[in-house]
Amino acid sequence: MTDPRGPVHLSGELSLEVDGAGVQVHADGADVRIVAEDVGAFVMRVREAATARSGVAPGRRDLGGLAEALAASGFTAHLESPTRPVAVAGAGVDSPAGGLLLGTRRVRPRAAVVVIAVGRGRRPLAAGAVAVVLATVLARRRR
Numbered sequence: 633m634t635d636p637r638g639p640v641h642l643s644g645e646l647s648l649e650v651d652g653a654g655v656q657v658h659a660d661g662a663d664v665r666i667v668a669e670d671v672g673a674f675v676m677r678v679r680e681a682a683t684a685r686s687g688v689a690p691g692r693r694d695l696g697g698l699a700e701a702l703a704a705s706g707f708t709a710h711l712e713s714p715t716r717p718v719a720v721a722g723a724g725v726d727s728p729a730g731g732l733l734l735g736t737r738r739v740r741p742r743a744a745v746v747v748i749a750v751g752r753g754r755r756p757l758a759a760g761a762v763a764v765v766l767a768t769v770l771a772r773r774r775r
Contacts, residue, residue: 640705650674662723665710671718675711696736699725703738717742 642659649655653670668674682690702709702722711718720740727740734741 640707642707650677662706663708663710665712667712667714669714671711671713692735695721695734695739699736699738
């Protein structure tokens with residue numbers, strides 16, 4: 633059954649501050665791009681808001697559910713710092729690294745995730761991310 637309303641097309645811009653750091657949200661078609669000056673603070677505040685709403689801190693399963701919901705709706709979300717991509721989730725994403733690190737192939741973590749994880753004291757995640765990055769580089773060199 634198809635939706636009689638047709639596909640959703642997003643369009644808009646939003647600017648806000650999180651802990652004094654700028655966050656820009658750009659929506660165009662099926663893509664949503666979030667550019668945060670301080671990605672770590674942004675992610676931490678989003679996590680705190682989700683915890684306050686539900687009473688339970690979100691985990692890997694929640695991230696997977698969000699990514700699957702985005703994909704099912706045909707949306708792709710990009711999280712970036714001003715200088716580099718951090719992660720992409722949703723439609724068109726199929727990442728073995730995301731499956732290993734985050735429990736969903738619908739999220740593709742970028743190298744900046746390692747920096748954020750180390751900065752927040754999550755050594756196992758950082759070590760896993762480094763291992764995946766190294767394995768990817770080695771696999772590409774063999775081709």
